Amino acid sequence: MKNQLILDGKKVANHIKELxxxxxxxxxxxxxxPCLATILVGDDPASETYVRMKGNACKKLGxxxxxxxxxxxxxxxxxxxxxxxxxxxEKVHGILLQHPVPSHIDExxxxxxxxxxxxxxxxTTNGFGQTAFQLGTFPSCTPAAILEMIDYYNLNLxxxxxxxxGRSPILGKPxxxxxxxxxxxxxxxxxxxxxxxxxxxxxxxxxxxxGKPHFIKGDWIKEGAVIIDAGYNKGxxxxxxxxxxxxxxxxxxxxxxxxxPVTIAMLxxxxxxxxxxxxxxxxxxxx
Amino acid sequence: MKNQLILDGKKVANHIKELxxxxxxxxxxxxxxPCLATILVGDDPASETYVRMKGNACKKLGxxxxxxxxxxxxxxxxxxxxxxxxxxxEKVHGILLQHPVPSHIDExxxxxxxxxxxxxxxxTTNGFGQTAFQLGTFPSCTPAAILEMIDYYNLNLxxxxxxxxGRSPILGKPxxxxxxxxxxxxxxxxxxxxxxxxxxxxxxxxxxxxGKPHFIKGDWIKEGAVIIDAGYNKGxxxxxxxxxxxxxxxxxxxxxxxxxPVTIAMLxxxxxxxxxxxxxxxxxxxx
Numbered sequence: 001m002k003n004q005l006i007l008d009g010k011k012v013a014n015h016i017k018e019l020x021x022x023x024x025x026x027x028x029x030x031x032x033x034p035c036l037a038t039i040l041v042g043d044d045p046a047s048e049t050y051v052r053m054k055g056n057a058c059k060k061l062g063x064x065x066x067x068x069x070x071x072x073x074x075x076x077x078x079x080x081x082x083x084x085x086x087x088x089x090e091k092v093h094g095i096l097l098q099h100p101v102p103s104h105i106d107e108x109x110x111x112x113x114x115x116x117x118x119x120x121x122x123x124t125t126n127g128f129g130q131t132a133f134q135l136g137t138f139p140s141c142t143p144a145a146i147l148e149m150i151d152y153y154n155l156n157l158x159x160x161x162x163x164x165x166g167r168s169p170i171l172g173k174p175x176x177x178x179x180x181x182x183x184x185x186x187x188x189x190x191x192x193x194x195x196x197x198x199x200x201x202x203x204x205x206x207x208x209x210x211g212k213p214h215f216i217k218g219d220w221i222k223e224g225a226v227i228i229d230a231g232y233n234k235g236x237x238x239x240x241x242x243x244x245x246x247x248x249x250x251x252x253x254x255x256x257x258x259x260x261p262v263t264i265a266m267l268x269x270x271x272x273x274x275x276x277x278x279x280x281x282x283x284x285x286x287x
Numbered sequence: 288m289k290n291q292l293i294l295d296g297k298k299v300a301n302h303i304k305e306l307x308x309x310x311x312x313x314x315x316x317x318x319x320x321p322c323l324a325t326i327l328v329g330d331d332p333a334s335e336t337y338v339r340m341k342g343n344a345c346k347k348l349g350x351x352x353x354x355x356x357x358x359x360x361x362x363x364x365x366x367x368x369x370x371x372x373x374x375x376x377e378k379v380h381g382i383l384l385q386h387p388v389p390s391h392i393d394e395x396x397x398x399x400x401x402x403x404x405x406x407x408x409x410x411t412t413n414g415f416g417q418t419a420f421q422l423g424t425f426p427s428c429t430p431a432a433i434l435e436m437i438d439y440y441n442l443n444l445x446x447x448x449x450x451x452x453g454r455s456p457i458l459g460k461p462x463x464x465x466x467x468x469x470x471x472x473x474x475x476x477x478x479x480x481x482x483x484x485x486x487x488x489x490x491x492x493x494x495x496x497x498g499k500p501h502f503i504k505g506d507w508i509k510e511g512a513v514i515i516d517a518g519y520n521k522g523x524x525x526x527x528x529x530x531x532x533x534x535x536x537x538x539x540x541x542x543x544x545x546x547x548p549v550t551i552a553m554l555x556x557x558x559x560x561x562x563x564x565x566x567x568x569x570x571x572x573x574x
Contacts, residue, residue, distance in 0.1 A: 108422070129416030133456050135395070159481040167467055169420050176475075180454055183479040185486070188463075192470040194446040199472070 005153065005251035007228075009145075012152045013261035017061055020272050024062050027275055030282060034275035035064035036094040036120065036267070037086050041079065041101045042072030051098050057264045063271060066092060076106045080113040087115040093278055094120030094271040099170070117278060120270035123170055132177040138270045143175035145262035146207060146228050147182070155205075155226055155251065158183040163200050165189045165216065165239070166209030171230060175207055196220075208239035218244025227252040230259050292440065292538035294515075296432075299439045300548035304348055307559050311349050314562055317569060321562035322351035323381040323407065323554070324373050328366065328388045329359030338385050344551045350558060353379060363393045367400040374402040380565055381407030381558040386457070404565060407557035410457055419464040425557045430462035432549035433494060433515050434469070442492075442513055442538065445470040450487055452476045452503065452526070453496030458517060462494055483507075495526035505531025514539040517546050 027034060036058050040051045051067065058065035068086075070079065079101075086092050095118045101107050111123040119127045122140035131139040138144075150157060162184040166172035172188060180186045184205065189196055200206055200220040206227050208216045213233040218241055221227065227249045231239025238255030246252050253259055314321060323345050327338045338354065345352035355373075357366065366388075373379050382405045388394050398410040406414045409427035418426040425431075437444060449471040453459035459475060467473045471492065476483055487493055487507040493514050495503045500520040505528055508514065514536045518526025525542030533539050540546055 108420070125416035125420050125422060126413040127416070128419060129412035129414075132415060132419070132460055133395070133412050135412060159479045161481075161486075173419055173464070173467075177460070180460075180475055180477075183477070185474065185476050185480040187472065187474040188467055189472050190467075190470070192446045193472040194448075199448075 004246060004249065006246075007149050007153055007251055007253040007258060009149065009253060009256075009258040009261040012149050013265035015152065016148065016262070016265040016269055020061060020269060023272050023276065027272070027279070028062070030279070032275060032279050032282070033062070033064045034094070034271045035066055035092050036096060036271045037066040037068060037089075037092045039068045039070065039079075039082070039086075039095070039097045041070045041074060041098070041105065044100075047098045047100070054096065054264060054267060057268060058271070061268055063268060064091075072102045074105070076104075076109055079105060079110050083110065083113040087113075087118060090278075092118065093275040094118055094267075096121045096267070097123065099123070118274060120267060120274050121170075122174065122270070128169065128174055128177075131174050132181075134181050138274070139178060140170040140174045141263045141266040141270065142171050142209075142230050142259060143178050144266040144270075145259050146175055146230060147178055148266060149228070149253065149259065149262055150226075153251065157205070160184050160204040161187070161202055162205040162207065163187045163189060163203035164207045164209060165196070165200070166207075166211070166230075168209065171209040175209065175230070179205075179207070206240075210239045212239060213237040214239070214241040216240040216245060218247055221245050221248040223248050224250040226250060228259065229253045229255050231255065232260060291533060291536065293533075294436050294440055294538055294540040294545060296436065296540060296543075296545040296548040299436050300552035302439065303435065303549070303552040303556055307348060307556055310559050310563065314559070314566070315349070317566070319562060319566050319569070320349070320351045321381070321558045322353055322379050323383060323558045324353040324355060324376075324379045326355045326357065326366075326369070326373075326382070326384045328357045328361060328385070328392065331387075334385045334387070341383065341551060341554060344555060345558070348555055350555060351378075359389045361392070363391075363396055366392060366397050370397065370400040374400075374405060377565075379405065380562040381405050381554075383408045383554070384410065386410070405561060407554060407561050408457075409461065409557070415456065415461055415464075418461050419468075421468050425561070426465060427457040427461045428550045428553040428557065429458050429496075429517050429546060430465050431553040431557075432546050433462055433517060434465055435553060436515070436540065436546065436549055437513075440538065444492070447471050447491040448474070448489060449492040449494065450474045450476060450490035451494045451496060452483070452487070453494075453498070453517075455496065458496040462496065462517070466492075466494070493527075497526045499526060500524040501526070501528040503527040503532060505534055508532050508535040510535050511537040513537060515546065516540050516542050518542065519547060 055065040130137045209230040229238035229240040342352040417424045496517040516525035516527040
């Protein structure tokens with residue numbers, strides 16, 4: 001049996017949080033508590049759970065969490081007015097609009113109403129552009145988590161054939177750009193891709209971001225490939241058939257306890273950075 | 288001998304310009320002449336030539352061209368102040384900052400100072416994000432030209448294995464996003480890519496955006512592939528070894544008279560659209 005590396009999301013998340021603690025303390029000494037505002041529209045139970053988890057993660061680390069719960073019939077205009085208010089609120093350092101919002105709302109317009117410096121969830125169009133051009137604001141949290149895991153485990157990206165399955169604005173597209181910026185050769189596949197199996201079978205690194213349970217099969221995987229499962233589907237099931245894929249992979253993320261916990265840790269990290277940046281004149285920290 | 292299609296950039300450019308004529312006339316009836324401001328910093332002879340060509344193309348089609356020539360020792364601050372002035376100038380509908388600017392200038396900051404609605408050359412970070420997310424502003428002109436040529440000749444993109452060689456902010460990255468949005472499977476290669484030849488040899492469509500003369504060789508090309516050469520190197524030489532590649536390709540763009548003339552036509556088209564959009568209250572055109 002060869003040595004298989006299970007990429008442990010909880011371990012990586014704890015590492016990130018440990019490093020944040022002293023930064024949060026430093027801010028605390030100046031009377032500043034990093035604050036994440038979460039906006040939940042409507043009563044989708046899954047969304048409620050996600051928002052609660054994020055709020056709890058904030059509290060546990062000593063961040064403030066401002067929960068805004070809006071009725072499902074709110075208009076795009078009113079939602080945006082609220083976001084603008086949070087943009088102006090000096091006590092709020094990060095803003096997260098829980099996705100998905102009810103279909104009558106223009107989600108893109110609402111996302112793009114978030115001020116770039118408070119876009120800690122990395123959902124704005126301009127933020128995506130900045131990520132793609134390496135201009136240093138907050139990438140989307142899941143792509144950021146993927147890169148963080150890769151770095152934690154010292155996995156090499158340079159020149160690697162990397163296949164991203166999925167092309168969403170907050171996952172497939174930004175992670176493709178981030179991998180590209182780290183000198184991977186990146187192929188982006190999606191529902192219209194032909195011979196997906198064949199393309200995946202040539203990948204040194206596979207990033208699954210499809211949103212279909214157990215979509216990536218074990219016999220698609222090249223011996224020794226690295227598998228990152230960014231999917232989360234009903235019942236806490238990933239996009240990757242973990243049991244099958246594990247046999248061939250040199251390293252693989254499980255679901256749960258893979259990319260998920262790191263994603264939340266990155267949200268916290270971005271919120272702390274946002275607080276440091278927005279209060280830098282007060283606290284004299286050099287960013 | 289099989290039938291080979293030489294993708295004729297002059298023909299496509301003329302087609303675009305013909306369609307623009309009536310729109311320019313309509314604007315003219317309301318006293319509006321679309322105006323492109325071109326900013327040239329310093330005395331690089333190649334840049335001077337490009338700016339002159341673009342100015343001439345404007346005039347020939349009945350667009351106004353406002354040429355701003357700045358000394359090479361201008362500061363980033365002063366350049367940006369000038370861009371802001373042009374942003375406010377209602378007579379200017381599009382702004383083009385000729386690339387490259389002298390190295391002491393923060394080119395990215397200068398590009399991003401251009402107002403999104405006047406960014407007809409498609410160089411802003413936010414504009415790139417909008418292109419990637421299909422939000423309908425102006426993509427960079429060369430990627431736009433590539434898609435225009437593909438559409439003119441009715442070449443099918445859906446599910447095609449498309450290899451983009453190059454990852455620059457105004458060429459490789461945006462054309463990759465545009466091809467992806469048109470349902471191509473997109474691989475982005477670059478200087479750190481391993482086995483480039485092997486990857487290119489599997490492509491149905493190759494977009495060369497490297498900036499190295501005759502970099503793509505004939506024996507890399509799959510029989511029947513479509514080759515788009517977006518390179519322009521000294522001596523009017525493309526990135527593709529045209530003579531060699533033509534033998535295997537089903538369709539290929541030459542250099543010169545390939546992507547180049549269409550790029551300029553797209554700049555004109557974007558300027559006309561910008562003029563229509565910015566004056567829509569005056570002219571009552573529905574965009």
